[in-house]
Amino acid sequence: MAPFEPAALPELLPVFYRRLFPHGAYGRWLGYGGVEKNYFQLREFSFTLRDDVYVRFQSFGSPQELEKELQRTNPYKIDIGAVYSHRPNQHNTVHLGAFQPVEKELVFDIDMTDYDDVRTCCSSADICSKCWTLMTIAVRVIDRALVEDLGMKHRLWVYSGRRGVHCWVCDDAVRKWSPALRAAAVEYLSLVKGGAETVKKVNLSEPVHPFIRRSVSVVEKYFEAYALQGQDILGSPERWDKVLALVPEEHRELLQSEFPKKRDSVQRWELLKGRMERTRRLASSGKGTACYADWEVMLQYCFPRLDINVSKGIGHLLKSPFSVHPKTGRISVPLDVQRLDDFDPFAVPTISSLCQELDAAGDDTEQEDGEETEPKRRMRDYRRTQLAPYVKAFEQFVEEMERGRRVERLRRSDLQGEF
Amino acid sequence: MEFSSRARQRHLKLAGDRREPYPHSLQFYQEPPTESISLAEFESFAVDRLRLLKVVENLGVSYVKSGDAYKTKLEAELRKLKFPYRALAEDDYDARRKDHISHFILRLAYCQSEELRRWFLQQEMDLFRYRFHELTDSLRQKFLDHVNLSFEAISEDLKNELSNELYMSTPGLSMSKVKEQMFYKVGLSDAVDLFRARRVFIKDGFAFVPLKDIDAIVLNNYRKSLSKALALTARSLPSIQSDERLQPLLNHLSHSYVGPDYSVQKNTGKISLEHIDALSVKSFPLCMRQLHKALRENHHLRHGGRMQYGLFLKGIGLTLEQALEFWKKEFIKGKVDADKFDKGYAYSIRHNYGKEGKRTDYTPYSCMKIIMSNPPSQGDYHGCPFRHSDPELLKQKLQSYKVPPSGVTQILELVKGMHYQLACQKYFELTHDVDDIGFSLNHPNQYFAESQRILSGGREVKKEPNHLGNSQQKNNSQESVNSNSAPTSSNTTTDAELEGLEAYFTED
Numbered sequence: 001m002a003p004f005e006p007a008a009l010p011e012l013l014p015v016f017y018r019r020l021f022p023h024g025a026y027g028r029w030l031g032y033g034g035v036e037k038n039y040f041q042l043r044e045f046s047f048t049l050r051d052d053v054y055v056r057f058q059s060f061g062s063p064q065e066l067e068k069e070l071q072r073t074n075p076y077k078i079d080i081g082a083v084y085s086h087r088p089n090q091h092n093t094v095h096l097g098a099f100q101p102v103e104k105e106l107v108f109d110i111d112m113t114d115y116d117d118v119r120t121c122c123s124s125a126d127i128c129s130k131c132w133t134l135m136t137i138a139v140r141v142i143d144r145a146l147v148e149d150l151g152m153k154h155r156l157w158v159y160s161g162r163r164g165v166h167c168w169v170c171d172d173a174v175r176k177w178s179p180a181l182r183a184a185a186v187e188y189l190s191l192v193k194g195g196a197e198t199v200k201k202v203n204l205s206e207p208v209h210p211f212i213r214r215s216v217s218v219v220e221k222y223f224e225a226y227a228l229q230g231q232d233i234l235g236s237p238e239r240w241d242k243v244l245a246l247v248p249e250e251h252r253e254l255l256q257s258e259f260p261k262k263r264d265s266v267q268r269w270e271l272l273k274g275r276m277e278r279t280r281r282l283a284s285s286g287k288g289t290a291c292y293a294d295w296e297v298m299l300q301y302c303f304p305r306l307d308i309n310v311s312k313g314i315g316h317l318l319k320s321p322f323s324v325h326p327k328t329g330r331i332s333v334p335l336d337v338q339r340l341d342d343f344d345p346f347a348v349p350t351i352s353s354l355c356q357e358l359d360a361a362g363d364d365t366e367q368e369d370g371e372e373t374e375p376k377r378r379m380r381d382y383r384r385t386q387l388a389p390y391v392k393a394f395e396q397f398v399e400e401m402e403r404g405r406r407v408e409r410l411r412r413s414d415l416q417g418e419f
Numbered sequence: 420m421e422f423s424s425r426a427r428q429r430h431l432k433l434a435g436d437r438r439e440p441y442p443h444s445l446q447f448y449q450e451p452p453t454e455s456i457s458l459a460e461f462e463s464f465a466v467d468r469l470r471l472l473k474v475v476e477n478l479g480v481s482y483v484k485s486g487d488a489y490k491t492k493l494e495a496e497l498r499k500l501k502f503p504y505r506a507l508a509e510d511d512y513d514a515r516r517k518d519h520i521s522h523f524i525l526r527l528a529y530c531q532s533e534e535l536r537r538w539f540l541q542q543e544m545d546l547f548r549y550r551f552h553e554l555t556d557s558l559r560q561k562f563l564d565h566v567n568l569s570f571e572a573i574s575e576d577l578k579n580e581l582s583n584e585l586y587m588s589t590p591g592l593s594m595s596k597v598k599e600q601m602f603y604k605v606g607l608s609d610a611v612d613l614f615r616a617r618r619v620f621i622k623d624g625f626a627f628v629p630l631k632d633i634d635a636i637v638l639n640n641y642r643k644s645l646s647k648a649l650a651l652t653a654r655s656l657p658s659i660q661s662d663e664r665l666q667p668l669l670n671h672l673s674h675s676y677v678g679p680d681y682s683v684q685k686n687t688g689k690i691s692l693e694h695i696d697a698l699s700v701k702s703f704p705l706c707m708r709q710l711h712k713a714l715r716e717n718h719h720l721r722h723g724g725r726m727q728y729g730l731f732l733k734g735i736g737l738t739l740e741q742a743l744e745f746w747k748k749e750f751i752k753g754k755v756d757a758d759k760f761d762k763g764y765a766y767s768i769r770h771n772y773g774k775e776g777k778r779t780d781y782t783p784y785s786c787m788k789i790i791m792s793n794p795p796s797q798g799d800y801h802g803c804p805f806r807h808s809d810p811e812l813l814k815q816k817l818q819s820y821k822v823p824p825s826g827v828t829q830i831l832e833l834v835k836g837m838h839y840q841l842a843c844q845k846y847f848e849l850t851h852d853v854d855d856i857g858f859s860l861n862h863p864n865q866y867f868a869e870s871q872r873i874l875s876g877g878r879e880v881k882k883e884p885n886h887l888g889n890s891q892q893k894n895n896s897q898e899s900v901n902s903n904s905a906p907t908s909s910n911t912t913t914d915a916e917l918e919g920l921e922a923y924f925t926e927d
Contacts, residue, residue: 150607151624181608184615207587209617 004329004350010050012351013074013324019381020354021070021322025395027063029170030080033405042102044081044088046317048326049073056081056317059088076326079317083175101315103175105168106152106182109318110138112163114305117196120231120239127163127345133226135165136340138304141215142167143337145189149211154401156394157335159348161325165335166318170401183312191215191303200246202299204292216295219302224266227301234265243272246300247293251275272297321394324351333390334397349386357385441515443562444503445550447641448648452520458664461524465672467500468521472542477859479545480833480841485552493549505553527659528672530652534837535673540645547641551634560601563633570603570636573627578602581620581627588620589629601630609636673791690736692745698735702870704863705804705846706789707731709816713800718753723793723801725764727784729771734783734864739772785862786840805830805839805846822849 031040045058045066060066070078082101084091091099112131116123121130139157146152146169154170177185191212194201204212227233234240240259244252255272262268276294283290310316323332329350335343361384382391456464474496482489497504502521503514522543529539554562563570578585578598586597610626612635613619620627628636660666690698699711710728714720720728725746732742746768747760755764769775786803795802804813810831817827826849833842844856847866851873860866 148623149621151622178608181611184607184611187615188617188621207590209588210584210620211617213587 004352006326006329008352009076009324009326009329010074012355013076014071015355015358016324016351017067017070017074019358020385020387022382022391022394023063023067023070025391025398026322027066028402029394029398031063032170032172033402035172035405038087039083041087042083042085044084044101044315044317045320046079046081047073047075048077048079049075057088057091059084059090076324078320078323080320081317082315101313104314104316105170106174106177106185107169107311107316107318108142108167108186109160109307109310110135110142110164110166110304111160111307114307118231118301120233125163129344129346130226130230132343132345133222133230134302135345136343137219137222137226137302139165139167139335139337139340141218141304142189142306144214144218145211148214149188150185153404154397155337156321156397157337158321158332159330159335159343159345160319161323161330161332161348162328166332168318168321179312179314182314183308186306186308186311189304189306190308191299192305200296200300202246202296202303204296204299206290208292208295212295212299215303216298219298223298223302224269227298228265228269231301232265233301234259234268240268243297246297247272248291251291251293331387331390333387334393336389336393354385354387361385441512441519443558443565444505444511444515445547445554445562446515446519447566447644448519448522449644451523452516456520458668460520461665462668464517464521465524465528465668467502467517468525469672471496471500471502472525472539472546473859475542475545475549476538476838477841479542480836480838484545484548490549490553503550525672526649526652527656527665528669530649530656531673536646536649536653538837540642540649543645544638544642548634548638551637556630559634560630563637570605570609570628570633573602573604581622584620584622585627585629588617588627589632590618591631592629597629603628603630603633605636609639611639690741692741695732695745698867701850701874702867704843704866705816706802707863707867709804710800714749718749718751719755721799721801723795723799725767726771727789727801729768730781730783731863731867733771733781735867739769739774742768742772783862783864786843786860789863790839803839803843805834805842810834817846820850822846 027040030043040063041059041061043059044056045060046054046056047058048054058069060069081088082104085098085100085102086094112119112122112127112134113124115131115134119131119134122128143155143157146155146167152169152171152174156168156170158166158168160166188211192201232239233243237260244255247255251272255268255275258271259268262271273294276291279288279291282288310318319332321332321334324330325332329352330345330348331351331354333348358381382388475493478489478492482492494504501514502518503511525539529535551559551562573581582594582597585602586592586594589597592600605626605628607614607621607624607626610619610628613628613632614621614626619632660669695711696715699708703711707728710720710724713724714728729742729746732745737745743765746764747757750760750764751757766775771781773781789801790803790806793801795807804816808816813834814827814831817830818824822830826845830842830845830849833839833845840860843866844860847856847860847870848854851870853873856869858865858869
């Protein structure tokens, strides 16, 4: 497979938008079953075109119109915005103040650069298989909370294309949430606080909220492999000093002197953890105060870091699923939450690899009937490529929502009671 | 007013059982009153409630709201004005009825603009919060049941199942308390503040809130419904305003000043013209100091400024002769010749003193009037500097008047919070070097009178080491000073309940 060259995009994008982009499922997603009038028509899209030309407030009369426009302009990047009070492409005809964002999915953006202070393997835009685990942990922690605590059902997790993940929560009620409620959700989900000047970013005290307990148990499953072995956070005096800086003074000295005697990070962690657990045991029988430094370290090194600004505003634009990342060429594909541990960001197809696959499969088309329709041909096209499982996952997500709407319709008509 | 059958039922009930319609000392004001009342009662109820809300405003900025000083003072005011003051379980019918009716009347007056709505909402919220907290646990429970907020209490079984999580999630509750207290299942949007701070247990999109935290939620509900109600009322206002009996009263209430009117000039003739410059620096409130300065600099003031300043001068004791001399001397230095002055401006000054035309003796403007009516435009110097000046310019002005930087910051904070009169009070405190102004500032002439009292040694000046936030000490110093300074003649106090309606109409 030839590596991706950004310069090739102008040739590759037309193929992508004609033969690979899942227009059908995409339109069904954003139409939300046509339950609310003009929902699709009031949605803002923004495109980044060639030469960094950025256009906002694009809107379309139907998914078919959107498809045609994508195939006409071949944008480098697609962003999805809010559903507005008026058609976004006519916003100039509405007087100031009347044109307002009304609804949007609740979105989250988790970016690997926000973890630079706790990654030893990479920094800024780089990622590797070692630190990708942070994303796995983030998805698991957040998704659990979204489902169990916040009662959300329809979540679409997407790989951003380079160094992070996005989540789109599409429940009907949630799309109507106010900015205040969205901000509150982010605050509820935040445990790591402080910027460059703050050394200790996680501080726990009793009583410890169930959200924290449950998140710690998720992190715990990955901690040994990721932090102790992969990142080796207690592997050298330099590294373990950073960790000990997060532990209260009264325990630091002892750990400082014992650590060199231990063989590796795993052993050192056992020591630290054991000591903390002991304080908690004593505290519960009335002796002394409980210390949660082991949890605090785990959380500071692994707990998800959310950007509140992305989630708070209803009008905020976020990269669309199945958009191409202009620098890496990778497609923003949905993540399968059930098989999260198997996900490899480096195995995600790039637009060039997909086009190559199409070329290779091209010979077979000779045998096909020349009268087939466009959508059918496209369906077979993506199936010949590595994009197939991702499109399938997306379609399942959309079907799940459609099923939910049918159930709701039945429920409501039952309530109305036909006699 | 329309009569629904429910209202008719209530009407009948009123005749029989007096307690029924008002089973609790507080309410959500969801049903408007449907009885008939006299115009006099209409007015007096409204004015009393307005007084109450102003006290709520003042106390709210001067004291910690949950503190004892706040509570005692507010209770005292409620008693004085005959509103329900304790969560009395027994018959408090008259006070509750007054509470009910006066709230709805003020809604009519205060729904008219964003600023008025915001003010009204804030004070009513604070009042409600105080009353809700004063309820005993059992009364609170009864109130919630009565009001039927759609918060379902969770079953004992569910509570037992969740007891551990509830205990871990709710700070301040011991395990035993968890077992005895009622928990309510509340939607996330109703419990935003608890949810965002993780001070409540949430599951499947619902928050499980204990009784002790339910007040924040109740308050939030109250705010939302009152806000909506005010917006609705504003829409139906045109039809109400067409009622001739109500219109002047309602307009008046939202601009109303409820205190002495300074039309009685105790100090008539005691001010000499040579002193005015010095007085303007020492004893004038900022608005009048500004007007005086502009007059001296430009040798002229426009109509709005002449009215505001001229009436103020009358209120501090300038006689008609002095006023004519004062204005003439100044205007002549400008573009006006003596003749023109006598023909035009002099007439208007005499008018103010009640010597021309209808011969009404006009009253000096109150703070409320200055703040709320006739905003200044380019070339005007009237209005309230705390309300109408650009904050940057205000800051510069205060700095040039040698107000200490910390004081300037405090004043700007109050201005930002739209507490203009309190900002002026702070200005008073800083320029007179007192910790506590000792009165509620409502009128520029009151400012002047109080200032003169201090400067002539007529009032004790107490200085405490830490000025901010020590409500206990504030309490002590309050006792030694009259909190409501009023002129001595008693006949003006009753007349001064509302600024003269006539005067109000013809002054502009």
